[in-house]
Amino acid sequence: MAEKRQRIGRRGGGPQGMMPGEKPKNFKSTMKKLMNYMGRYKVGLLLVLIFAIGGTIFNIVGPKILGKATTEIFNGLVSKVQGGDGIDFTKIGQILLSLLILYLVSACLTFMQGYIMTGISQKLTYRMRKEISEKINRLPMNYFDRMTHGEILSRITNDVDTLSQSLNQSATQIITSITTIIGVLVMMLSISPLMTLIALLILPVSMGIISVIIKKSQGYFKSQQEYLGNANGQVEEVYGGHVIVKAFNKEEDVISTFSETNEKLYQSAWKSQFLSGIMMPIMQFVSNLGYVAVVVLGGYLTLKSKIEVGDIQSFIQYVRSFTQPIQQVAQVANMLQSTAAASERVFEFLEEEEESPTSEKAVKLSEMDLDSSVEFKHVKFGYLKDQIIIKDFSAKILPGQTIAIVGATGAGKTTMIKLLMRFYDINAGSIKVDGVDIRDMDRDELREQFGMVLQDTWLFKGTIEENIKYGKLDATHEEVVAAAKAAHAHRFIQTLPGGYDMELNEEASNVSQGQKQLLTIARAILKNPKMLILDEATSSVDTRTEIRIQKAMNNLMKGRTSFVIAHRLSTIRDADLILVMKDGDVVEQGKHDELIKEEGLYAQLYNSQFEQSA
Template sequence: MLGHPGGMSQGTEKARDFKGTMKKLFKYLSPYKISMIIVFIFAVASTIFTIVGPKILGKATTKLFEGVMNKISGNGTIDFDYIERIILILLCFYLLSLLFGYIQGWVMSGVSMKVTYKLRKDIFDKIHRMPLGYFESTNQGEVLSRITNDVDTISQTLNQSLTQIITSITTVIGVLIMMFSINWIMALVALLTVPISMLMIMGIMKYSQRYFKEQQDYLGHVNGHVEEMFGGHFIVRAFNGEKKSIDHFNKLNNRLYNSTWKSQFLSGLIMPVMNIVGNIIYVIECILGGWLAIKKTIEVGDIQAFIQYIRSFTMPISQIANISNILQQTAACAERVFEFLAEEEEIPDTSVPVKLDNIHGNVEFKHVRFGYNPDKIIINDFSAYIKPGQKVAIVGPTGAGKTTIVKLLMRFYDVNEGEILIDGHNIKEYTRSDLRSIFGMVLQDAWLSNSSIMDNIRYGRLNATEKEVIAAAKAAYVDNFVHTLPAGYNMVLNEEASNVSQGQKQLITIARAILKDPKILILDEATSSVDTRTEVLIQKAMDNLMKNRTSFIIAHRLSTIQNADLILVMNHGDIVEQGTHKELLAKGGFYANLYNSQFEEALVS
């Protein structure tokens, strides 16, 4: 089972470089400067129209209060015409505020979706530029978490919190101006809210942020474990690994649970704390307003307006505090995304590549030295010369370096020392795309996509006609079983391709290689998953396919490579013997011992 997923830190610290991360994030917003200016202007305008409302309403309240008092004293009536005009003006202001708010929300949604789209596209493009070694040492769920969960968090922040910051700051400033215009004494008392609130909020945020970072980390770990266990659930069940898998999941899930509820609980304290502070100030202002009204230094309508402003003043402060917490969480997510985007990529292709003209298939290894870890070399001094059209078998015990040679040949990894030549040119002189277009590959582990059998075969040559696909399928004996399946060639394979047998999957991948019609073939025990009768048929098809093509066959069953033109025998990263099957048996060396041991095992079985 999994240990700690690779590629992620166990730390619970907040975003290590908040300013730098946010600066990178705003670079993604820079192409949309005009849209952001529109958002800013309309958000401010929408807020201003909302802010002036209480003061205008206060005038109507004062006029109504004066009219009631005059009527009680018998000296006048209520001026309903004035109140009606005030209400109509107020209604217009609120409608304009609604309209401007809708426009800024619509524009900001478009910007946030475009930024999200670009982030996901950059991550996906980055995946295709990453060296194979990164994915062999990093859990797939970690990468998926960055492209889904982290980017979603960034998207929500841009769509909601960014405009809320603008409106909240505008509200605080605007409300403060309106309060001072009503009464400076009451405004100064209201200002006491700010330092008290900030001290409390900063104390809460200091503890909550580290849990937000841990929450995102462990969300990635949980996703990684689930993805791995789901992909290999047959193996997990076959080896009774359910309990161990569940225990590991529970351990990760418990850490996620603890960090999530702590982060949510602490961030959730901000609003109640602000409400308490706001209510205390609210009571103080009511008492102070009543006392000032008695002294005739403030009107009743102004008190009503000021009380509304008090509510409007404390709310945006708490929103700003809450948003600042969200920004910290967003920074942690963005940092994870930018860390991935900053990962070391494959060495760039040569600027002046060799053109693929008339590839003959001559391959030469010159003193190749390689290790996945530079401190642990597994290919010591590999040299071999393969003529065009030769059928070359690479044999040896497990761990001898057979598959590694193929990975180097296709430049999934670059050699530490030495060089690999194709038709006299170092493979680094070709672009990776051109180099890999030369090869056709059939691996022991068949990979098929969640699409139809027709599309899976056509993956070998995307512009192939249906007739060409069927011809390749017949050559690989796929046509023999396709007609027994529901929908035939149009049957869609599920995500694990478990609705066809392992042998059938192997045949489909062989058909794909036949369709590609490559210059050089690589067969990694291509017939290991088929029955003996089918193996004979496939071997005939492979023999026809390998005619006039350089072919590399990684063989475990030595009986399948007896007719190879050249057999390279590897052990501990070096070629210890080479020759034909008969020549190597006659030597009575390492190959003969391997062959005889397999023959003895066959007799015993």
């Protein structure tokens, strides 16, 4: 239970993607891939670079010009006291006008670089999501067996969002920050090398304090994320199994467990937030000490006529401007780690091995008149190459026959159907349809020949009619109604608000499980395929409805090759051929009466279902 809770906690009620501060496995290689991926946007990125540098330089020059205005005012006041002409407002006006133009140009350049960079990041996001969406359809089924749905969704949503946001912020910020640091340092040195040295002495003190706080708080932040995930997982788990919790009177235990996790979350959260919160006040205190030292030294140098009064004001502004980009560079470095980690996960997905492409020489089923005979010949298969579960499966199915596949759970029944539809390719042997190996066929054309009704129903958000038409999008309303009637779904659909136009929600939870099953059966009937696959197709309906559906299915299966997987053996008594599977092999085959007489595995399975009632 604890492991399950921890696993769910990491999902946190939905795909969380990367944890903040997660590091990539190979930073250099990933960033190189990202740069290559962004190659098509190189003109835009060059403009961003030019505009960012230009906007920053114009912004940096501003304080020095403003200092000239301050010096002019100071000199004017001194002149007035000494009986001179006083303040030259015309010159000050010219200085301020040039400063205004400078800032306007800087703002325009900054706006342009932000606009272009936002466009690039959004185009990148759009392109990545499009490629991921297309990639999903080209991936083999075994990828989805080893990856959770949440993990895949995380790469499409969270990781791409993280990449887009961090790229948009970090790319421009690192350019402006580095330009600002270099530019401000040059301007400070041009005013006074001595004052610059004093200002730079503040940095090691500030960085030392920051590193100590970050090192201390990082552990608490990590614990906070871990316990937040655990708390979310516990809430999700209890909410999903609320009926079970109530039935077993486990409310107190659940509350106790959650309170314990919540307390740990509280302790780690307040410590991490407190340490994070005191960083800025401490930094400001150290910076203020530096300002005091700079002002005192500046005043002394002014008295010695080494610098002008306005230079002190300009220098203080430059000191303020100097510390901020250093902090930003530290943030960007961390952000780049997130960018690389998100990129790495996205590129891993895009570089996953795809299904083997269909050969150009593939047999075109659309050009064949299929009679739907199927032959399994010494088929061997394992989801893992070193763990073969279908060891030697052979069977020959004539056109129009109904084939029932029975056996205990894990015998390989559903696996055979997946192999037939080429969701997986076999390790050895062959599967032939009309004498043609299915590996020589186009997957899409092969699957087009089948209609499927599975035990696990799947309906999407949309109207009931849209769900029934899923296998035949050009079907008319009359054809939909006819299929629903054949599946005994028409009557209950009419009782629903909106009838065929009723909107199913995302989980189709506004209809019952049995009703969902009827809709999937109607969907298969409407498609009117050459071959049918029924995997426990009536498992979620009552006995009376099952009998009615079975009659409809019998009519539907006439003239079609049908594969029926059933646990309730009473439903497949009339099958043309029953294949009894055990540990991946066919151990018995024949008709119902023949197999009962043999008193083998099938007879044991069949009789066991009636022992209790007997």
